Amino acid sequence: MTYGQLPYDIAHMLGGGVLLFSFVLLYQRRITAVINAFAMQGALVAFAAAWQGVTQDAAGLFLTAAIAFGAKAVAIPLVLRAMVRRLDLERGVETALGIGPSMIAGVGLVGLAILVVLPATTGVHALAREDLALSLSVVLLGMLMMITRRNVIGQVIGLMSLENGLLLAAIGAAGMPLVVELSTAALVLVLAIVAAVIALEMRERLQSLDTHALQDHRGEQG
Template sequence: MMDLQIVSQISSFLAALVLLTAFGMLVQKRVYGLIHLFAWQGLFLSLNTAVVGFVANKHHLYISSVLTLSLKVVLLPYILHVLINRLKIRKEVETVVNIPMTMMIGIALVIFSYHLTAPIRQLSTLITRSTLAVALATVMLGLLMMITRRHAVTQIIGFLALENGLFFAATSATYGMPLVVELGVALDVLIAAFIFGIFFFHIHTTFDTLDVEQMAKLKEEN
């Protein structure tokens, strides 16, 4: 069916955009720009979920899509905006070291993800199966971002991007987890958002900066 093919192409295109934003975040230096990129990623993800829901005729995916839209495109970026305005770090620029190297590692991670998910792609009959590798790559890139960056806000955005990847994986491998699980995960993310909000204030008042490099007291002494 012609229709189905176009829709599946759209889904792949959106997956590519999700991956693109993940790479963008990896090298974005401005805190402000990062939040925008994160919101865009959420938007692509939400659209993709709706498209998959339409193709596969799974109505519960529409709910997930709306949930993603409200949580990851509206609410979380809004909370982050408010926080960085309050903490007056809106214009902060982070020094990101070794961008070419990070990009190379990122590319290697994408290839690794394709390799790792190969057996699953063979077993799956879903039209979204090819995007599973992209989803795992998004998870890995989020992880990479958390390792390479030293700013508290950046680490949190990396964490949220990682969570985006997990949600994406659930959509592409199985047309979404059961609704009770998705709602529960969303609730956990929401609680986490409040906690990191409080954390930003604590770190900022204690260390006078959100650079987590400052926090290196707890080490093994010899």
């Protein structure tokens, strides 16, 4: 498969779309918009998995797609939105780094990901190489989002977008066992639950979701 062939092009576009939404996540200021963008990214990852299921003719990937869609595009955003409403968080997200610099850093990270992936995968199929570069970029951008957001919800979304990148890499590799995918999906769900609990606790005890506030309470007990 290479350029000009429809299966490849569509897989490529979906991967590019996931990456684009990583940038949208970095770009948005309002927390509801961030959640929407995350939902869109989850849906795109699910479509990418389904499309790989079609081209690779693997039924397991459809299951992955369904789980990804249900969890990332529907359930988690709904929960997050409910949380935002409950905690009355309708104001903007405070970024530790400005939008412009974090976008520039994002482009730099994508360049880095490509520089790392291309030499490391010489001889591998062109499709896999570029998909790997895309996925690594999404992972790095997720990490960038985690460090540039002060708000705990922003950080959680960064983490889950990071996992989207991992999933994107996993579905690109033909013959990935289903168990691995299921376990990562479960892991993410657990992570989301833990994060939600922490956020609620933080809110109750510190009256803030700014993780910077935790700094002052290091070493405390009880």
